[in-house]
Amino acid sequence: MRIVEADRSVVDRGVRSRGLMSGETVHSTRFESPWRSPSVLVIFASTLITVMGVSLISPALPAIQAAWGITAADASLLVSAYTLPGVVFTPFVGLLADRVGRKWLLVPALLGFGIAGGAIVLIDSFRAILGLRVLQGVAGSAVTSLTVTLIGDLFSGELRNTLIGLNAAILAIGAAGYPLLGGVLATISSAAPFACFALGIVVGLVGIGALDEPTLDRRRTGLGYVVDAVKAVPGRKVLSLYVAIFGIFVILYGAQLTAVPFVLDDRYGFSSGIIGLLLALPAVTMGLTSSQTGRLLRHVSSAQLIPLGFVVYGLGLAAIALANSVVAIAGALFLFGIGQAFAEPVTDTALNAVTPDEFRGGIMSLRTSIIRAGTTVGPPVFVGLGTAVGYTETLLGAGIVAFCLGIVAVTATRWG
Numbered sequence: 001m002r003i004v005e006a007d008r009s010v011v012d013r014g015v016r017s018r019g020l021m022s023g024e025t026v027h028s029t030r031f032e033s034p035w036r037s038p039s040v041l042v043i044f045a046s047t048l049i050t051v052m053g054v055s056l057i058s059p060a061l062p063a064i065q066a067a068w069g070i071t072a073a074d075a076s077l078l079v080s081a082y083t084l085p086g087v088v089f090t091p092f093v094g095l096l097a098d099r100v101g102r103k104w105l106l107v108p109a110l111l112g113f114g115i116a117g118g119a120i121v122l123i124d125s126f127r128a129i130l131g132l133r134v135l136q137g138v139a140g141s142a143v144t145s146l147t148v149t150l151i152g153d154l155f156s157g158e159l160r161n162t163l164i165g166l167n168a169a170i171l172a173i174g175a176a177g178y179p180l181l182g183g184v185l186a187t188i189s190s191a192a193p194f195a196c197f198a199l200g201i202v203v204g205l206v207g208i209g210a211l212d213e214p215t216l217d218r219r220r221t222g223l224g225y226v227v228d229a230v231k232a233v234p235g236r237k238v239l240s241l242y243v244a245i246f247g248i249f250v251i252l253y254g255a256q257l258t259a260v261p262f263v264l265d266d267r268y269g270f271s272s273g274i275i276g277l278l279l280a281l282p283a284v285t286m287g288l289t290s291s292q293t294g295r296l297l298r299h300v301s302s303a304q305l306i307p308l309g310f311v312v313y314g315l316g317l318a319a320i321a322l323a324n325s326v327v328a329i330a331g332a333l334f335l336f337g338i339g340q341a342f343a344e345p346v347t348d349t350a351l352n353a354v355t356p357d358e359f360r361g362g363i364m365s366l367r368t369s370i371i372r373a374g375t376t377v378g379p380p381v382f383v384g385l386g387t388a389v390g391y392t393e394t395l396l397g398a399g400i401v402a403f404c405l406g407i408v409a410v411t412a413t414r415w416g
Contacts, residue, residue, distance in 0.1 A: 038211070040163065041210070046110060046143050052174070055178040085134050096361075097362075103211045103213040113143060120133075120191070153214040165291055172286040237350075245370050248344055251402060278329065286337040287337075289342070290341040308406060309342030311403055314398075318403070321396035
């Protein structure tokens with residue numbers, strides 16, 4: 001598959017791709033700015049919606065526990081019920097997207113996310129709420145996968161890289177802001193944060209008229225699809241990107257979002273509010289740096305930038321472990337955010353670049369499953385190590401491992 005970029009400011013509003021049968025996609029409709037494309041706005045709004053799934057609810061868990069008279073472990077199931085389904089079901093979503101289309105799967109997923117999440121406000125059974133969270137998690141995983149897939153379908157070249165970076169920046173903004181919003185809403189009512197999920201219905205309805213549907217070769221079915229996908233995709237490169245993605249989210253959710261709070265609590269005795277503010281700092285540098293992904297990739301290849309992200313991860317984690325002041329902690333968290341910006345969005349641009357259009361849904365959905373696996377594995381791994389040897393020692397060890405792996409990968413790329 002070869003993508004011909006007619007113009008760097010091109011957005012194919014209708015995305016009536018020509019020449020797909022011969023392996024060539026041509027984008028020809030010109031826009032002064034991608035922000036004038038309704039599809040871009042719906043994609044970014046969808047990203048903001050799905051970030052709510054965990055980050056809006058996490059600060060409300062103590063209020064939910066008190067309101068329902070349940071244990072902390074039971075309350076935490078509201079997170080697990082949302083994240084775990086995506087590990088299993090998302091690959092099937094991708095296969096379906098390559099068969100029936102992106103738009104006509106994304107719109108129902110947005111509606112399902114909003115209906116299942118918003119309905120929780122009306123439910124008085126905790127078991128039923130967990131069931132709705134499972135349904136919402138399946139829909140949320142589909143949305144997460146399809147947004148990046150659509151960017152890869154609709155855009156090419158540096159514009160695609162830039163938009164994927166902006167999508168990551170928007171995700172970072174939501175990850176930083178939603179915990180604060182969720183905490184405020186939880187003071188009003190333990191059910192109030194769930195009402196926000198109904199915004200997914202609004203975005204889904206807008207998407208019916210605003211989203212463009214790429215024209216793809218959908219003749220392949222069943223085993224033939226899988227065989228053709230394996231032949232068309234560079235397996236070693238895709239596998240290495242999947243490994244990097246898994247590592248990124250193990251570190252993000254295990255180190256930054258799980259181990260670091262324990263360090264801040266044990267060493268400094270910070271309140272949950274202060275810890276929340278400090279944990280939002282990496283999102284600032286990630287957002288600023290991710291928005292420049294397109295420019296960064298002009299000068300450094302993705303094969304070099306991703307391992308460089310792990311090097312910066314390592315420096316940030318080691319700095320957190322060795323810091324002796326709040327200022328030093330803040331600086332280390334800013335550094336961690338830069339590493340996140342180097343690694344996370346660039347894996348998406350690299351996957352999009354090596355994946356033919358007609359297989360992109362399946363490849364990107366498997367990427368979402370791996371993300372969910374990393375977010376599920378990371379916290380218990382770091383909690384287990386932190387309990388056994390101490391959280392400071394765990395962060396220092398993880399920092400050294402990430403730094404060394406990054407250096408080895410950068411060196412191998414340079415001399416390989």
